Amino acid sequence: MKRIVVTGGAGFIGSCYVRYALKTYPELHVITVDKLTYAGNLDNLKEVDQKRHTFVKADIADAAAMEKAMEGCDAVVNFAADSHVDRSIMEASDFIATNVRGVHNILEAAKKLGTARILLVSTDEVYGSIEKGSFKETDALNPRNPYSASKAGGELLGMSYFHTFNSPVIVTRGSNTYGPFQYPEKVMPLFITNAIDDQPLPLYGDGKNVRDWLFVEDHARGIDHALRHGAPGNIYNIAGENERENVVLTHRILKEVGKGTDLIKPVKDRVGHDRRYSIDSHKLKALGWEPKMNWDEGVALTAKWYKDNEWWWRPIKDGSFKEYYKRQYEDREKA
Ligand code: NAD
Ligand code: TDX
Numbered sequence: 001m002k003r004i005v006v007t008g009g010a011g012f013i014g015s016c017y018v019r020y021a022l023k024t025y026p027e028l029h030v031i032t033v034d035k036l037t038y039a040g041n042l043d044n045l046k047e048v049d050q051k052r053h054t055f056v057k058a059d060i061a062d063a064a065a066m067e068k069a070m071e072g073c074d075a076v077v078n079f080a081a082d083s084h085v086d087r088s089i090m091e092a093s094d095f096i097a098t099n100v101r102g103v104h105n106i107l108e109a110a111k112k113l114g115t116a117r118i119l120l121v122s123t124d125e126v127y128g129s130i131e132k133g134s135f136k137e138t139d140a141l142n143p144r145n146p147y148s149a150s151k152a153g154g155e156l157l158g159m160s161y162f163h164t165f166n167s168p169v170i171v172t173r174g175s176n177t178y179g180p181f182q183y184p185e186k187v188m189p190l191f192i193t194n195a196i197d198d199q200p201l202p203l204y205g206d207g208k209n210v211r212d213w214l215f216v217e218d219h220a221r222g223i224d225h226a227l228r229h230g231a232p233g234n235i236y237n238i239a240g241e242n243e244r245e246n247v248v249l250t251h252r253i254l255k256e257v258g259k260g261t262d263l264i265k266p267v268k269d270r271v272g273h274d275r276r277y278s279i280d281s282h283k284l285k286a287l288g289w290e291p292k293m294n295w296d297e298g299v300a301l302t303a304k305w306y307k308d309n310e311w312w313w314r315p316i317k318d319g320s321f322k323e324y325y326k327r328q329y330e331d332r333e334k335a
Contacts, residue, residue, distance in 0.1 A: 001025070001074045001117075001228075002027060002029065003029045003031070003072060003074055004021070004028065004029075004030055004031070004073055004075045005030075005033055005070050005073045005075070005076040005077070006018050006021075006030055006076075006077050007032075007033045007060050007076065007078045007079060008033075008040075008060075008078065008079030008081060008121075009030070009032030009033070009034055009045070009079065010032060010034035010036060010041055010044055010045060010055075011034070011039050011044070011079060011080075011083070012039070012044070012177070012181055012182045012183060012216065013079055013216055013220060013223075014032075015041075015044035015045050015181060016216045016217060016219070017077065017079065017223060018030050018032055018045060018048055019047065020217065020220045020221065020224065021224060022048050022049055022052055024224070028052060029052050029053070029054070030052065030054070031053075031055075031073065032045065032056065033056045033058050033060065033065075033066070034055070034056075034058075035057065035058065035080070036057055037082070038183075038320060038321075039083065039084075039185075041181075041183075041316075042055070044181045056069050059098075059102070060080045060098060060102030060106060061098060061101050061102045062105070063105045063108065063109065066105045066106060066109045067108075067109040067112065067113065070109045070110065070113055073113075074115070074116050074117065075115065075116060075117035075118070076106055076109075076110060076115055076117070076118050076119070077119045077223065077227060078103060078118075078119065078120050078121055079121050080098060080102060081095075081098055081099050081121075081151065081154075082098050082099060082147070082150075084147070084185050085125075085145050085147045085148070085270070086185070086270065086328055087147075087324075088145060088146035089146065089270070089271060090327070090328070092146035092147075092150070095146055095147055095150040096153075099147075099150035099151055099154045100150050100153040100154050100157065102154075103120060103153075103155075103157055103158060106118065106120075107157060107169070110167060111161065111165055111167055115168075117170065117232075118161075118167060118168060118169045118170070119169075119170045119171075119172065119223065119227045120154060120155050120158045120171045120172075121172055121174070121223060122151050122152075122154070122171050122173045122174075122235075123148065123173055123174060124173050124175050124212065124237065124277045124279045125143060125145070125147065125148035125151065125274065125277065126143050126148055126152040127139055127140075127141060127143075127173075127277075128143060128148070129144065129274040129275045129277070130276055130278050131275070131276065133278070134278040135237070135279050136237070136279075136280050137234075137235040137236065137237055137283055144272055145272050155171045155173075155235075158171055159233070159235075162232060162233040163233070167232075169232060170227065170230045170235075171235040171236070172222065172223050172226050172235070172236050172237075173235065173279060174214055174219045174223070174237075175211070175214040175219075175238065175239050175240045175277065176213055176214065176240070176277065177213075177215075177216050178213055178214070178299075178302055179215050179216030179217065179298070179301075179302055179305075180216070180301075180302065180305040180306075180309070181216075181312070182216070183316065184313055184317055185321070187246065187249070188213075188249070189302075189306060189313070191250060192257060192302065192303050192306045193306055195254055195257040195259045195263060196306065196307060198259065198263065199263070200263055201250055201253075201254075201263050201264050202265050202329055202332060203246060203247065203250055203264055203265065203266050203267065204246070204267060204268070204270050204273060204332075205266075205268075205270070206266075206269075207245065207246045207247030207250065207264075207266065208246070208247060208275075209246050209273060209274070209275055209276065210244065210277065211243070211244065211246070211276075211277055212240050212241070212243045212277055212279065213240045213242040213243075214238060214239065214240030214242070214291060215240065215291065215293035215298045218240065218292055218293055219240075221289065221292075222238035222289050222291075223238070225284060225287060225288065225289040226238075226284060226287075229287045229289075230284075230287065234283075236281070236283055236287075237280060237281040237283065237284065238279075238281055238284060238289075239278075239280065239281040240291050241291060242295045242298075243276075247264075250264055252296075253299065253303065256299055256303040257307075267329070267332035268332040268333070
């Protein structure tokens with residue numbers, strides 16, 4: 001692969017992927033296509049070798065722009081998405097436009113141009129909640145919030161293009177991802193930055209919902225592994241193998257930031273809150289990938305990054321995020 005298009009490459013996981021791919025493959029040229037929504041940030045790509053990187057500001061829901069950007073590329077890796085569950089509960093239309101229609105445009109452009117690989121980044125959330133055990137790729141989908149339903153829609157369209165048109169589509173389903181450069185609406189960076197500022201940590205419900213935590217570089221490597229070693233028409237789970245109750249995660253963060261548990265503020269639960277996510281990634285492991293980051297080290301490294309990089313997150317938290325935060329949290333006061 002000489003030339004790949006990375007959509008959503010100015011976001012959290014996409015930018016990690018761009019940094020990783022350019023570092024790993026010295027011959028590679030990456031074209032990042034990103035609409036720069038509230039979650040997109042060119043600062044995330046500051047450190048990449050700009051001689052081998054082209055940035056195109058475009059919306060994946062714009063079919064003509066996608067076709068133009070993808071001309072002459074060997075692969076497209078789609079990270080572009082509206083990605084926050086709570087925002088999808090407030091208003092889901094952008095999620096449908098990007099996560100379903102946008103994916104359709106990518107599939108159409110790839111079909112027309114004969115793109116050799118299409119990797120759609122999806123999520124463990126498409127399976128829904130599981131009480132015991134872990135979901136395998138062959139399990140039925142049961143998305144239970146507008147975000148996960150839109151992601152399921154996008155990946156199902158992808159698989160339909162494989163079966164109907166022989167489009168070389170691969171899907172990955174990753175776990176909750178954490179690490180540097182994550183927009184502070186997600187629980188890990190929100191709680192770290194609130195703790196730094198001695199602000200309350202709004203813990204939903206009883207705090208016993210379980211998520212599996214995957215370090216961002218492990219996720220980026222997993223996606224790249226599936227792209228290069230996976231087979232078209234296949235789906236690969238990418239697990240972190242670090243399942244934690246939210247309350248346990250919260251205590252770990254407070255310890256790392258050096259603040260007391262009095263900052264924990266139980267608040268009203270998320271509606272339709274999935275209790276537990278758990279996936280089995282033996283299929284990708286059989287191809288030679290495995291997660292490398294140890295949980296304690298990953299949390300320490302992430303908390304340190306936010307402590308050392310206030311220049312990155314303070315302007316976000318002081319800007320339009322304030323309005324979102326007020327809307328999202330002011331009515332949650334009572335658990
Ligand atoms: P993010 O919100 O940090 O980044 C999304 C990026 O996509 C941003 O740069 C944004 O500007 C861009 N974008 C949004 N709509 C666009 C559009 N219409 N056209 C072009 N660009 C657009 O998200 P993330 O956490 O980096 O997630 C990346 C992908 O990984 C998503 O597809 C998400 O569903 C999936 N995923 C995320 C996690 C997680 O825990 N964060 C876990 C599993 C899967
Ligand atoms: O303020 C909060 N308080 C809280 O208790 C927030 C924002 C979250 N939570 C809880 C809800 C979840 O149980 O923490 C857990 C994690 O929440 P999020 O960070 O919002 O992630 P989640 O809803 O699990 O979805 C994430 O993982 C799958 C990503 O946002 C998705 O993009 C990904 O597909």
